[in-house]
Amino acid sequence: MSTDPFVLEVNGQSHEVADAHPGESLLRVLRERLGLPGSKNACEEGECGSCTVLVDGQTVCSCLVLASTAAGRKITTIEGISGDDGLSHVQEAFVDAGAVQCGFCTPGLIVSIGSLLESDPDPSDLAVREAISGNLCRCTGYGRVLEAVHLAATRRGGST
Amino acid sequence: MTDLAISKRTAAPRIGEDTPRPDGVPKVAGTFAFSSDLHHDRMLWGGTLRSPHPSARIRSVDISAAVAVTGVHAVLTHEDVPGSLVYGLEHRDQPVLAPDVVRYEGEPVAIVAADSPEAVRMAVDAIAVDYEPLDPLVDPDLAERADPIHPDGNLVRRINLIHGDQDVRGEVQVEGTYEVGMQDQAFLGPESGMAVPAEDGGIDLYVATQWLHSDRDQVADCLGLDPALVRLTLSGVGGAFGAREDLSLHVHLCMLALHTRRPVKMVYSREESFHGHVHRHPARMWFRHHADRDGSIVRVESRLVLDGGAYASSSGAVIANAACFAAGPYRVPSAHIDGAVVRTNNPPCGAMRGFGAVQTCFAHEAQMDRLADALGMDPVELRLHNALAPGDELLTGQTITGTAPVAEVIRTCADHPSGASMAVDPMELPGGAGRTADPEHVVRGEAFAVGFKNILFSEGFDDFSEASCHLADGVATITSACAEVGQGFVTLAQQITREVLGVDDVVLLPASTVGIGSAGSTSASRQTWMSGGAIQEACGQVRVQLLERLAVKHGVDADDLVVADGRVVSMAGGLEIDLVEATAEPIEASVVFRHAPTLPLDENGQGDAHVSFAFSAHRAIVDVDVELGLVKVVELTTSQDVGRVLNPLQTVGQLEGGAAQGVGLAVMEEVLVQGGRIRNASFTDYLVPTALDMPPVEIAALIEEAEPGAPFGAKGIGEPPSISSTAAVAAAIRNATGLDLPRVPVRPTDIVFPEGAA
Numbered sequence: 001m002s003t004d005p006f007v008l009e010v011n012g013q014s015h016e017v018a019d020a021h022p023g024e025s026l027l028r029v030l031r032e033r034l035g036l037p038g039s040k041n042a043c044e045e046g047e048c049g050s051c052t053v054l055v056d057g058q059t060v061c062s063c064l065v066l067a068s069t070a071a072g073r074k075i076t077t078i079e080g081i082s083g084d085d086g087l088s089h090v091q092e093a094f095v096d097a098g099a100v101q102c103g104f105c106t107p108g109l110i111v112s113i114g115s116l117l118e119s120d121p122d123p124s125d126l127a128v129r130e131a132i133s134g135n136l137c138r139c140t141g142y143g144r145v146l147e148a149v150h151l152a153a154t155r156r157g158g159s160t
Numbered sequence: 161m162t163d164l165a166i167s168k169r170t171a172a173p174r175i176g177e178d179t180p181r182p183d184g185v186p187k188v189a190g191t192f193a194f195s196s197d198l199h200h201d202r203m204l205w206g207g208t209l210r211s212p213h214p215s216a217r218i219r220s221v222d223i224s225a226a227v228a229v230t231g232v233h234a235v236l237t238h239e240d241v242p243g244s245l246v247y248g249l250e251h252r253d254q255p256v257l258a259p260d261v262v263r264y265e266g267e268p269v270a271i272v273a274a275d276s277p278e279a280v281r282m283a284v285d286a287i288a289v290d291y292e293p294l295d296p297l298v299d300p301d302l303a304e305r306a307d308p309i310h311p312d313g314n315l316v317r318r319i320n321l322i323h324g325d326q327d328v329r330g331e332v333q334v335e336g337t338y339e340v341g342m343q344d345q346a347f348l349g350p351e352s353g354m355a356v357p358a359e360d361g362g363i364d365l366y367v368a369t370q371w372l373h374s375d376r377d378q379v380a381d382c383l384g385l386d387p388a389l390v391r392l393t394l395s396g397v398g399g400a401f402g403a404r405e406d407l408s409l410h411v412h413l414c415m416l417a418l419h420t421r422r423p424v425k426m427v428y429s430r431e432e433s434f435h436g437h438v439h440r441h442p443a444r445m446w447f448r449h450h451a452d453r454d455g456s457i458v459r460v461e462s463r464l465v466l467d468g469g470a471y472a473s474s475s476g477a478v479i480a481n482a483a484c485f486a487a488g489p490y491r492v493p494s495a496h497i498d499g500a501v502v503r504t505n506n507p508p509c510g511a512m513r514g515f516g517a518v519q520t521c522f523a524h525e526a527q528m529d530r531l532a533d534a535l536g537m538d539p540v541e542l543r544l545h546n547a548l549a550p551g552d553e554l555l556t557g558q559t560i561t562g563t564a565p566v567a568e569v570i571r572t573c574a575d576h577p578s579g580a581s582m583a584v585d586p587m588e589l590p591g592g593a594g595r596t597a598d599p600e601h602v603v604r605g606e607a608f609a610v611g612f613k614n615i616l617f618s619e620g621f622d623d624f625s626e627a628s629c630h631l632a633d634g635v636a637t638i639t640s641a642c643a644e645v646g647q648g649f650v651t652l653a654q655q656i657t658r659e660v661l662g663v664d665d666v667v668l669l670p671a672s673t674v675g676i677g678s679a680g681s682t683s684a685s686r687q688t689w690m691s692g693g694a695i696q697e698a699c700g701q702v703r704v705q706l707l708e709r710l711a712v713k714h715g716v717d718a719d720d721l722v723v724a725d726g727r728v729v730s731m732a733g734g735l736e737i738d739l740v741e742a743t744a745e746p747i748e749a750s751v752v753f754r755h756a757p758t759l760p761l762d763e764n765g766q767g768d769a770h771v772s773f774a775f776s777a778h779r780a781i782v783d784v785d786v787e788l789g790l791v792k793v794v795e796l797t798t799s800q801d802v803g804r805v806l807n808p809l810q811t812v813g814q815l816e817g818g819a820a821q822g823v824g825l826a827v828m829e830e831v832l833v834q835g836g837r838i839r840n841a842s843f844t845d846y847l848v849p850t851a852l853d854m855p856p857v858e859i860a861a862l863i864e865e866a867e868p869g870a871p872f873g874a875k876g877i878g879e880p881p882s883i884s885s886t887a888a889v890a891a892a893i894r895n896a897t898g899l900d901l902p903r904v905p906v907r908p909t910d911i912v913f914p915e916g917a918a
Contacts, residue, residue: 038190078190102646103187141820
């Protein structure tokens, strides 16, 4: 059994999804059908944030979104965060500040933090901690992640 | 010459400098291929049927309905295992697929390959297994007296360590019983991989692991294949922390791929992952410390029981560590440590960061606080008074010949000023975003803990790492099978190569079992020393060959030549050759690096069993809501003995990340096992620290005393942060509440309804 075909707009490109099962999550479709494995699969029940993507500008756990319900919305994944002109400020800051270890949580964190900085260009430590409290990281203890957020905020002009 | 090269440095970062990770950009861009990201156009999906019972006889397995499911290509059981029916890291005692009995909940019974994950799930559900459930053995204290649940018996290993004069008694004695719950490594990248059948009858396996060659040998045994026909390549590893030292889906994937002649991919769900890898051993520990009135420890007695679960894994080495380091980094002239690790029908336990030392550190540090209390002595002073130093003996009778800056670690951490202020935002109180805490009920506590363990493999194990260096056209290509699991070895490999060869361009080939020997395991804080040492030596040999070649060619003394910044120069002047030009004809060297040999422990747990030791201290400040039993860890401060810092950024990352796992064990992380069944196999119910749970980690000092024998003097740094952090946090909660709290994780009920309270 599969759903009627539907179209997903991901990172500015339209993808027809023709043969998905009705219960397939957006994460599954992105990873296994659209060749976009950057969003990660650590818990698949909305606890770890590794699969975080933007749907119409809002951060969501793509593992909790039925793929077909995302039709007609603008979806941005980690693959769409780094454009043709290179890495985003947040991505660069992650590398420079040592916020990457195994890297499995990294795509989800970068999407979440990008969204945070859009609404709060110069967040306090507590604001950052709250904003990323839905993104589990098992390697870093979050210290270098916080550094990366502040570095990115500075570089994008949010603070001095 | 190395020092001169450092002083002449102008180019790419080398030893001792922050260096961006070479895999950093693909990881932030989302293009780094983890083992769950692999795809092949012809691939099938694999899945596993697992036992729902912690202990049962298997009367029959009927796969007929599963084979009939549309899209199913293979359903295999123990009858289809081509080679050895069992595998194991130290003892081959674990069935690839359970034949006649299952010994833990989640033990694999059958495997399936099908066109889609849905078809896999339907087929797994359609396999009919007739079980006769048995009463599981779940109490480790009863294991040695119970009927054996495995042909190898229920005692995996006992260390009966007897050290010094056994008649010594202290004027002051303190006694305590302690318990540590089962912790999960909780790496984020689930077990996953892909096996691809090869034309030559062999198999290519792409998998996330800590030790490619050990996996290769076990897989080849189980497949009945020549190891040369089993080729493993490291796929992107989403964290490890010990949980990937044992096989999980490796043999299953290969069996399915060889049977179907198709590539097969498998990815565990999080629930399956909790059943699919070993955990940190739960521990029950009794201690009695004896001291003189002046605070000198004169004797330590201890009984340790670790629950190894159904299969041995690395339990034998874990109990050795727990016993050898049971008394902590202190001078203890007399000891009797009776340590046993036993087999039960609980989930199998094995390696996790800190490996046996985490459990005993929690207990010995609680004992040190009790002793300080009984003596009326400051707890930090007591630790300093007894701190190990070079030349001292361990419980094993081994004399410390390397560095042991225990007093410096303690002093710098204890003296470091705290930056902790009182919570202003309710979110910073215990209970956090739930905003449940009443500030009136919040009390603050502070405490201190020290810990240590061995680094590198011990007890006479032939521990080695092979690496090769190929230098051509100014580019150094390094081959090593060292598993990068997130710790940053790929960065260090480049730094070491640049340091020794003066080159900028370093290529690290993918880690695999092809074309290079074993690098050993990425565990025991050993890869910086072992594979770092192998690369340093291989590059050193290439440098010697290069300089000798140029010396002959230009008629100069090789000792007069220096490689630096992409050039070879003569110190006497007059000669300067570009490295690209000098290496138009390639130079290659391959080395097998070994650390100083160790010896087995004798029947009394005595012997020079270890190579080197690393020490750390943590000071914890906590706020506790005593009404609700909630804890907020406010600040952690740490000092660590590191030998030498090779990469400051990565060092900080290890100290912060390791401390987070220690905080988790102290206040929230436990695999809850009831009647042999895991009750919380998900990230909804097994809690790991979030950014709101983790405090800032203040690094008071990185103690740099170059360790003899280690490359650049650098000790491994990965494990100590997870050892003393748990003990410090638990002690701080004791300090805040006045409760005994002899168990971690400390649960809200332990604070609100302490044992013995009305």
